[in-house]
Amino acid sequence: MRSFAVSRTVAASLCLAASLPLPAASAGAQSIDAVAARISAQSLRGHLSFLASDLLEGRGTPSRGQDLAAEYIAAQFRRAGLEPAGDDGYFQTSERQYAERDMTRFSFTVQAGGRAVPIPAGAVDLRLRDALALQDVPVVSMLWAEAMADAARADGKLLVLAMPADRRAAYADLGKFKGKPALLVLVDAGKQSGSGVNGWLVEEDGATPAGGMQRMLTVYGADAAAALGAPGASASVTVPAPGTRTVRLRNVAGVLRGSDPVLKNTYVMLTAHYDHLGIRNGDIYNGANDDGSGTVSVIEIAAALAADSKRPRRSMVFMTFFGEELGLVGSRHYGKHPLFPFKDTVADINLEQIGRTDDNEGTRLRTANLTGFDYSTVPAALQRAGKRFGVTLWKHKENSDRYFAHSDNQSLADAGVPAHTLSVAYAFPDYHGKDDDWQKVDYDNMARIDRTVAAGLLRIANDRTAPKWTDAPNAAKYREAAKKLKVEK
Ligand SMILES: [Zn+2]
Numbered sequence: 001m002r003s004f005a006v007s008r009t010v011a012a013s014l015c016l017a018a019s020l021p022l023p024a025a026s027a028g029a030q031s032i033d034a035v036a037a038r039i040s041a042q043s044l045r046g047h048l049s050f051l052a053s054d055l056l057e058g059r060g061t062p063s064r065g066q067d068l069a070a071e072y073i074a075a076q077f078r079r080a081g082l083e084p085a086g087d088d089g090y091f092q093t094s095e096r097q098y099a100e101r102d103m104t105r106f107s108f109t110v111q112a113g114g115r116a117v118p119i120p121a122g123a124v125d126l127r128l129r130d131a132l133a134l135q136d137v138p139v140v141s142m143l144w145a146e147a148m149a150d151a152a153r154a155d156g157k158l159l160v161l162a163m164p165a166d167r168r169a170a171y172a173d174l175g176k177f178k179g180k181p182a183l184l185v186l187v188d189a190g191k192q193s194g195s196g197v198n199g200w201l202v203e204e205d206g207a208t209p210a211g212g213m214q215r216m217l218t219v220y221g222a223d224a225a226a227a228l229g230a231p232g233a234s235a236s237v238t239v240p241a242p243g244t245r246t247v248r249l250r251n252v253a254g255v256l257r258g259s260d261p262v263l264k265n266t267y268v269m270l271t272a273h274y275d276h277l278g279i280r281n282g283d284i285y286n287g288a289n290d291d292g293s294g295t296v297s298v299i300e301i302a303a304a305l306a307a308d309s310k311r312p313r314r315s316m317v318f319m320t321f322f323g324e325e326l327g328l329v330g331s332r333h334y335g336k337h338p339l340f341p342f343k344d345t346v347a348d349i350n351l352e353q354i355g356r357t358d359d360n361e362g363t364r365l366r367t368a369n370l371t372g373f374d375y376s377t378v379p380a381a382l383q384r385a386g387k388r389f390g391v392t393l394w395k396h397k398e399n400s401d402r403y404f405a406h407s408d409n410q411s412l413a414d415a416g417v418p419a420h421t422l423s424v425a426y427a428f429p430d431y432h433g434k435d436d437d438w439q440k441v442d443y444d445n446m447a448r449i450d451r452t453v454a455a456g457l458l459r460i461a462n463d464r465t466a467p468k469w470t471d472a473p474n475a476a477k478y479r480e481a482a483k484k485l486k487v488e489k
Pocket of ligand 1: 273290291324352353
């Protein structure tokens with residue numbers, strides 16, 4: 001398909017005589033239109049109504065619902081005729097330890113003014129990994145700034161701090177906190193209950209997650225806040241040790257081999273994460289937009305491209321990741337164990353939240369954002385593809401840079417592969433809420449976005465020149481990583 005330039009010239013000259021019937025389009029253009037025609041809103045709705053159904057219980061990592069989702073995605077790849085690319089058919093498996101606590105053995109009692117106030121397990125989020133047993137420890141309430149300046153005053157005691165409005169800044173502060181309290185308790189009086197999550201994936205190297213401060217928990221509710229704030233209060237806390245079990249987590253991967261004898265050994269990736277938040281406090285978080293929308297788009301685009309009798313020059317890899325919501329775990333696993341060499345991987349387009357158009361900042365129809373918009377030449381390829389389908393790719397002023405490291409493109413970018421996340425809406429009303437349901441997705445708009453993505457992938461897959469990082473200052477470290485890959489070559 002050498003015809004991109006040619007077809008554009010033909011089209012331009014035709015504008016002068018628009019009433020003439022169009023001659024047969026060039027092979028390349030024909031192929032893009034045929035692929036686009038196979039992407040349908042109805043098909044996307046069908047896939048998403050299953051993946052975001054209550055049966056799949058929010059696709060938490062790990063869960064039976066997530067395993068069902070993985071099987072469904074693999075079945076769709078199989079149906080499309082993709083070649084399996086994992087270590088177990090379409091699955092790239094990662095065996096991990098999952099730690100979980102029996103919270104029926106948790107207790108937290110505050111003694112104040114001759115009264116014992118119990119704080120229930122549901123009103124607490126634990127941020128400590130080990131067991132803990134404190135008996136009648138004095139409680140010290142401090143202001144945030146006070147605690148940062150005079151940390152030692154609470155050493156050996158239970159230090160109570162009110163949760164500041166800016167949580168992010170607060171957690172950053174805590175990273176520098178030098179005190180040695182028996183337990184640090186953050187109090188959030190505005191909320192009534194915690195996340196209900198009491199399990200976590202153990203890091204592969206056995207390390208505890210970053211954050212420095214290990215003995216910490218958050219307590220919710222006005223009653224707990226009042227008890228902990230009472231003068232002369234003391235507290236007893238029992239946190240049981242976690243038990244661990246082995247879990248088998250799975251990325252799902254399929255490949256469509258390219259047609260060029262040399263370029264078929266190079267790869268363009270299309271990715272999305274298929275996990276979501278699971279069940280929390282009895283509510284199912286279906287994650288239809290986050291990121292069921294990206295997942296069904298990978299399925300739909302893969303099927304549309306695989307059904308074409310013509311193959312692009314480069315190979316295409318379609319992949320959905322587990323564990324994004326736990327901190328990009330599935331894509332980081334891929335970063336450590338790539339199925340195709342990074343030096344031969346020319347680009348990744350990662351899809352996130354492309355179904356909802358009701359962005360908090362206003363309606364987003366026929367538009368999509370890309371993170372790291374100025375970082376590589378990939379966005380330009382998508383922009384050109386978008387023109388064909390009336391879709392504008394644009395740079396969100398703050399979020400384009402800010403969110404670059406917040407999704408699964410990051411592991412690939414770190415390895416040097418030009419990789420971006422494409423989204424329609426960043427913040428939307430049900431973001432990480434229990435009502436992110438499949439009925440709220442704009443399927444016609446999503447189909448249009450998917451046609452653009454498919455055309456963009458084809459462009460990259462047929463272009464003999466691979467995308468590259470630009471000289472944008474924020475892309476410097478990825479450019480360096482790419483240089484190292486070239487040396488490998
Ligand atoms: Zn997401």
